[in-house]
Amino acid sequence: MNILHPNPDRLVTDMLDGFVRSHPGLARLPGTQVIVRSQLDQKVGLVSGGGSGHEPAHAGYVGYGMLDAAVAGQIFTSPTPNEVLNAIRAVDRGLGVLLIIKNYTGDVMNFEMAAELAQDEGIAVEKVIVADDVAVENSTFTIGRRGVAGTVFVHKIAGASAQRGDSLQEVKRIADKVAARVFSMGLALSPCILPTTGKPSFDLPAGEVEIGIGIHGEPGVRRGSIAPLTELVDMLIDRVAAESSLQKSDEVALMINGMGATPLAELGVCAHHAMARLDQIGVKIHKSLLGEYMTSLNMAGFSITVLKLDSELKSLLDETTHAPAWR
CATH class of the missing domain: 3.40.50.10440 (Dihydroxyacetone kinase; domain 1)
Structure with missing residues (x-):
């Protein structure tokens, strides 16, 4: 590359x-x-x-x-x-x-x-x-x-x-x-390319997806054939929901985070399906963030983060910041 x-x-x-x-x-x-x-x-x-x-x-x-x-x-x-x-x-x-x-x-x-x-x-x-x-x-x-x-x-x-x-x-x-109270999980469609070597961090055949990747180019916990995006998003949301014990009427902040090489258009589709799945669970979304917040160089993929809110955390989350990457 x-x-x-x-x-x-x-x-x-x-x-x-x-x-x-x-x-x-x-x-x-x-x-x-x-x-x-x-x-x-x-x-x-x-x-x-x-x-x-x-x-x-x-x-x-x-x-x-x-x-x-x-x-x-x-x-x-x-x-x-x-x-x-x-x-x-x-x-x-x-x-x-x-x-x-x-x-x-x-x-x-x-x-x-x-x-x-x-x-x-x-x-x-x-x-x-x-x-x-x-x-x-x-x-x-x-x-x-x-x-x-x-x-x-x-x-x-x-x-x-x-x-x-x-x-x-x-x-x-x-x-x-x-x-x-914060929980995340991600997946990759391609590894990142290390600038020091020009080589991928792991091998991923075409047509396969790596589930549970890290942010240092680590491979995930399992891989399989690329499924429809709705299924991939539901899988991540359901795992995060289970680990966080999300319940109906919980209020959350949602982050759809690109890993470095995923078009914003695709991230927008991910956000659409993630919010639809949370709606099905009965969870209220107080704030939704969409974009690249913590990447892995040029990895193609995304992660989903859910933060369970209460009145204290919600108030602080909504306070003003001038940090350039907070959108």
């Missing part, structure tokens, strides 16, 4: 520079791969991040009402503890910092190490680990369920909590609440 960027070694750093120049409210910490808000408020700081290749995550969620900093690793590689520590230092305003971590072994280890270093410097640090992928209990990258697109809902709601002036412990409580 042809790749536009001629030098994979500079892909991440050039991407970050281009992103910052395209969004005046953001800045890059000199000498790092950390993106921060240009103007920080006197509040609890929020930091997230992970390997690159998931754009617009994570830098796209830096802004008023969401993250204060995002730390970018190399493609599908966790950022180092020192990079995370730089982000913590940059956003701390004396009220503490919350780390939002997707459940991957490298991310958890490096973010927790950075938290310990920051605490040694007198910075109060808390964390929430997001594990919303219902497809698998364990994988190559994780012990326990993976953190995927549902992490964006944690960014949004915890960000609103911090923005209104909540304490570190209160922001953590709300973030943990979201993490416990």
Whole structure:
């Protein structure tokens, strides 16, 4: 497959520079791969991040009402503890910092190490680990369920909590609440192509679909012949509904997330069928998000995320944010 960027070694750093120049409210910490808000408020700081290749995550969620900093690793590689520590230092305003971590072994280890270093410097640090992928209990990258697109809902709601002036412990409580109530599952029609090698992350014959894929190019839990889209969507919705114990009259936020190479037209069809299936269950959809929120480079496919809401989470979800990737 042809790749536009001629030098994979500079892909991440050039991407970050281009992103910052395209969004005046953001800045890059000199000498790092950390993106921060240009103007920080006197509040609890929020930091997230992970390997690159998931754009617009994570830098796209830096802004008023969401993250204060995002730390970018190399493609599908966790950022180092020192990079995370730089982000913590940059956003701390004396009220503490919350780390939002997707459940991957490298991310958890490096973010927790950075938290310990920051605490040694007198910075109060808390964390929430997001594990919303219902497809698998364990994988190559994780012990326990993976953190995927549902992490964006944690960014949004915890960000609103911090923005209104909540304490570190209160922001953590709300973030943990979201993490416990968000559920995701995805599928792929093609693997992603790694820019470092130009090769696919796994083999998928034409006419087959991979069910339960991860966001690092991981293969899924099973594969089969491509079924009608209604059947594929119903399968994902039903699995998410079962894992989340969705019941009639529950109120939810729904995210239809493209994996990087699925046309918006096809995602729109997915959204149509997903909402129809939730209507059949009797679930009320408070908010529906459609687009690319956490991708896997150029993988063709999509994921479905459902967040079970209550009045507290619904109010925070509806608060204003200026983060460029929240639509």
